Amino acid sequence: MDSSTRIGVGTALTAVLALGAAGACGQDDPVDVDAGIELDAGPSPIDEIGFVAGDPLPAGTWLLANEWAGTPNQVFALDPADLGGVARTVFRSTRVWSMAAPPDGRAVVFSSNDPLQAERFGVTIGDAIQNSFWFDSRERTVRLLAPAGSGWANVNDEAFRVAPDGAHVYLSRRYDFTAEGAFQGWRLGRLGVADGGFEFLRPDVPGGPFELRPQQVPGTREVLFELRARPPATGSTLHVRHLDTGAERLVRDGSGRPNLGPDGRRVLFADRTDQQRLKTFDLQAPGDPAVPVSPTAGAGDAAWSPDGETIVYTVFDSARSCDHLERVVWTGAAWSAPERVRDCAQTGEFITNLAWVTIAP
Numbered sequence: 582m583d584s585s586t587r588i589g590v591g592t593a594l595t596a597v598l599a600l601g602a603a604g605a606c607g608q609d610d611p612v613d614v615d616a617g618i619e620l621d622a623g624p625s626p627i628d629e630i631g632f633v634a635g636d637p638l639p640a641g642t643w644l645l646a647n648e649w650a651g652t653p654n655q656v657f658a659l660d661p662a663d664l665g666g667v668a669r670t671v672f673r674s675t676r677v678w679s680m681a682a683p684p685d686g687r688a689v690v691f692s693s694n695d696p697l698q699a700e701r702f703g704v705t706i707g708d709a710i711q712n713s714f715w716f717d718s719r720e721r722t723v724r725l726l727a728p729a730g731s732g733w734a735n736v737n738d739e740a741f742r743v744a745p746d747g748a749h750v751y752l753s754r755r756y757d758f759t760a761e762g763a764f765q766g767w768r769l770g771r772l773g774v775a776d777g778g779f780e781f782l783r784p785d786v787p788g789g790p791f792e793l794r795p796q797q798v799p800g801t802r803e804v805l806f807e808l809r810a811r812p813p814a815t816g817s818t819l820h821v822r823h824l825d826t827g828a829e830r831l832v833r834d835g836s837g838r839p840n841l842g843p844d845g846r847r848v849l850f851a852d853r854t855d856q857q858r859l860k861t862f863d864l865q866a867p868g869d870p871a872v873p874v875s876p877t878a879g880a881g882d883a884a885w886s887p888d889g890e891t892i893v894y895t896v897f898d899s900a901r902s903c904d905h906l907e908r909v910v911w912t913g914a915a916w917s918a919p920e921r922v923r924d925c926a927q928t929g930e931f932i933t934n935l936a937w938v939t940i941a942p
Contacts, residue, residue: 626712626725626733630693634721635670638686640942644884644893645671645689647680647934650903656680656689661886661937664893664906664922671718678711679934681741681750684843684887686938689716690726690741690750695733698758702735706762711737713750713772726750727777737764742796745845748774751795751804754781767791769806769822782822790817794838797824798864799845805864807837817853821864832867838882843889849874859883859894875909875919884935892916895932898925904932 631653643658646668654677657668676694695701695710704710712734713726725731740753755766769782769792782804783792788811795806802824809817817837822829833850837857840849846864851857852871856878860871874892881904883894890911895904903925909916923930 631675645936650931679739682936683743745799
């Protein structure tokens with residue numbers, strides 16, 4: 582499930598956390614990297630999120646997973662050829678609220694919580710303040726993704742997607758939390774990777790629908806996103822918005838959690854009219870019948886393989902409060918029957934986000 586259904590930005594301080602070598606593969610604890618910290622004078626949000634990196638991933642293809650079961654949370658990597666096998670820690674942080682990565686795995690963008698949100702903002706509701714961070718997996722550095730000199734902000738960022746050119750991170754933002762738990766948003770926005778600058782992508786519509794999961798369509802100036810009715814209203818729809826003109830068009834009704842495939846045309850989505858079952862449609866022919874992906878009801882977050890021939894997705898086990906992983910493969914005419922490739926009855930993992938990356942030699 583995405584964090585918006587399970588229930589800000591402070592900076593690229595000039596300070597950066599330089600990360601040293603970490604522990605062995607698997608679930609072993611990484612070594613302490615405090616000796617590698619280089620900070621400007623004064624406190625930094627980086628110091629407050631409990632960030633510790635694991636070993637660099639070897640070249641190859643990896644499935645990244647954001648896991649909430651323990652404290653700290655962790656992002657781990659699985660070998661797609663052995664998804665039931667050993668999990669390699671990419672990093673740990675006290676909270677990893679939301680996570681995404683560009684296809685080349687050069688970085689991981691994630692949000693993490695302000696441990697002093699009550700003192701700073703008077704907000705006591707749990708997990709309210711979640712600011713965005715950028716982990717450069719090549720340089721082994723992490724920074725708060727906001728203009729230089731920024732600190733914690735009263736925002737909650739999630740549903741990340743890195744733009745095809747890597748210049749922006751698209752996201753959904755809530756903001757201005759109050760002590761009573763009220764907030765503004767969710768609204769579509771994007772962060773500049775280079776400078777951390779932020780902009781909203783749609784005009785504010787107080788009391789309007791939640792704006793979720795924005796992602797830029799490759800080779801265009803358009804963004805695909807979901808509008809979800811604000812409770813007690815129900816329903817969700819998928820739309821495309823032009824970044825320059827602001828023109829919008831409806832592409833699919835009764836649908837949620839859009840996930841563009843690597844070809845930039847096929848869209849994986851949850852059919853709200855069919856028990857959240859996963860299906861796909863062609864963005865260039867959105868009126869055509871959807872293609873069933875899996876008969877599993879209530880599927881959660883999903884990731885496409887780089888060649889677009891495989892989809893792995895989470896399945897929440899409510900009895901155990903954990904997430905299984907299932908896989909389907911395109912046969913040339915249809916998607917294969919789902920295969921359970923990782924069983925949380927054995928792992929106990931609570932997985933909220935997936936990302937498929939390919940690390941170059």
